[in-house]
Amino acid sequence: MPAKSKAQQMAAGAALSAKRGETKVSELEGAAKSMYESMDEDELEKMASAQRKGKPEHDNNS
Known part of the structure; x- marks a missing residue:
């Protein structure tokens, strides 16, 4: 399931970093x-790895 917004993608990246023990x-x-x-x-x-191009900053539907 790809991220719907840049903010969601960044949050997923932060969570992934914690899962891996990096943060x-x-x-x-x-x-x-x-x-x-x-x-x-x-x-x-x-x-976290989905392309960012064309994504809104925030998903207004959530």
């Missing part, structure tokens, strides 16, 4: 923390 879980906030808790590494990688 501390305690540093996560908001959507990144929720994603960390509810998604596995493969899901986060798919969401």
